[in-house]
Amino acid sequence: MGIPEGAPAPQLWPVSAARRSAEAGIDALYREHGLGLVRFALLLTGDKGSAEDVVQDAFLGLYRGWDRIRLDGNELAYLRASVMNGSRSVHRARFRARQHEPAAEPPVWSAEAAAIDGEDRRELLAAVAALPTHQREVLVLKFFLDLPEAEVAQIMRVSRGTVSSRAARALSALARRLKEER
16 A cells, blocks of 8 residues: 555655744854854864854754744844853863863864964964953953943843953953063
């Protein structure tokens, strides 16, 4: 007994209209913001492979939770927060791994990132990598993504005052470090 002639072939995995909508929405988000999110993650993690993995995980989480997460147009903010949290997880994993290694090494910037610019840029990236995690995150969100302090505070789940003070401390530390290297 087969399929009647002219009848549509059955789908092995039926796809709901909501799932097609999720795929279209996430595809559009990825096309528009994927590269920027990878760059954001690169500044937080220090290497391209980890940055790409973190962004992929953020989009996968959004896809899996599309039906239950009520974002109301805040998908990009959700992705940025997911990327930041994923980057923190990378740093925690690195920290745990370093505890079992005899010699600790700082995060290594990819060859692509180092080749982008000259020596000044490499010094700046090294100085940013040496900052405490929360200070580095504030600088990346505020200056690289050019987000207002209120949005940075929302993503980091801290007050605006905390964002301001972390940014001021980070800039001061960067200035001291860069001045010492010259």
